[in-house]
């Protein structure tokens with residue numbers, strides 16, 4: 092379901108929420124399960140970190156699937172949504 096959305100550019104949590112019919116706040120649990128399922132199938136769920144639109148700060152160390160509320164560098168609140176991507180480890 093997620094792969095059909097747009098695997099090349101990734102999908103946002105909001106996209107997944109809409110596609111899966113799951114509330115956005117409940118997604119982290121679902122995604123953790125999905126990541127394990129994908130791993131067993133030889134694929135992996137990759138996450139592109141959210142980025143501050145104000146100064147370009149990337150939340151690279153953030154491992155959760157939630158969006159940060161505030162940029163630690165410029166204190167801006169215009170943070171992009173993290174994007175998800177499914178990558179095959181085969182071939």
Ligand SMILES: [Zn+2]
Pocket residue numbers: 143144145146147148162163164165166167
């Ligand atoms: Zn910033």
